[in-house]
Amino acid sequence: MAVxxxxxxxxxxxxxxxxxxxxxxxxxxxxxxxxxxxxxxxxAVSALSYRAHPVLAVRAGTQLVQxxxxxxxxxxxxxxxxxxxxxxxxxxxxxxVLAGHRAAAFQHCRALLDRIKSEVPIWKHExxxxxxxxxxxxxxxxx
Amino acid sequence: xxxxxxxxxxxxxxxxxxxxHHLRSEAVDCMALWQECCMAQGIDAATQGLRVARNDEFxxxxxxxxxxxxxxxxxxxxxx
Numbered sequence: 001m002a003v004x005x006x007x008x009x010x011x012x013x014x015x016x017x018x019x020x021x022x023x024x025x026x027x028x029x030x031x032x033x034x035x036x037x038x039x040x041x042x043x044a045v046s047a048l049s050y051r052a053h054p055v056l057a058v059r060a061g062t063q064l065v066q067x068x069x070x071x072x073x074x075x076x077x078x079x080x081x082x083x084x085x086x087x088x089x090x091x092x093x094x095x096x097v098l099a100g101h102r103a104a105a106f107q108h109c110r111a112l113l114d115r116i117k118s119e120v121p122i123w124k125h126e127x128x129x130x131x132x133x134x135x136x137x138x139x140x141x142x143x
Numbered sequence: 144x145x146x147x148x149x150x151x152x153x154x155x156x157x158x159x160x161x162x163x164h165h166l167r168s169e170a171v172d173c174m175a176l177w178q179e180c181c182m183a184q185g186i187d188a189a190t191q192g193l194r195v196a197r198n199d200e201f202x203x204x205x206x207x208x209x210x211x212x213x214x215x216x217x218x219x220x221x222x223x
Contacts, residue, residue: 034223050222051152051153052222053152053196053215053217055199056196056199056201081222081223092223093222093223113223116222116223117220117221117222117223118220119220120220120222121152121194121217121220122220122221122222122223123152123153123154123218123220123221123222124221124222125153134154135153135154135157135218135221136221137154137218137219137220137221
């Protein structure tokens, strides 16, 4: 089982967990929840939104979960990333990995998260408590 | 002259306007189009960390463009 989804509605953790199914050879289940926090690089965050490329994000995310599912000892992988408007405490991303042993489950859960952050076309727009806002991670510079 | 549909995502959209913009250009490849857009806005045409897609496929900056293509410029991804 290898699933990647974008979700415009709050991630339902019980539903997400069921995406993984079950496997009698599974000895470990590791899940990661990324939450919206109220600060970023010293600035107080009040809310944020995620935008994703509707075609390329799903394709890139699906390729990543499929690559993870093909790793030795991995028995199931699923990942869900929110899009749209979120508030502090919301789950922004969820990843679940089933594996025969805990080492593989921890390792591939973390690796998949890192690759989703850097390889899937999703962007975060933060709103700050001082009334300003901005996209994270990139500044357009004058020549 | 090629007729193109050009979109700028996230932070790039704030500078160029998100689009999609319907542009006419003589640019032969994605790099030339990017440089053309940057020159018009008076900003640095550096591509470090940026990605470009043509017709819903990631491509290299040297990818050729043809009339009718949909070109999308993207800043570094920032999910999670």
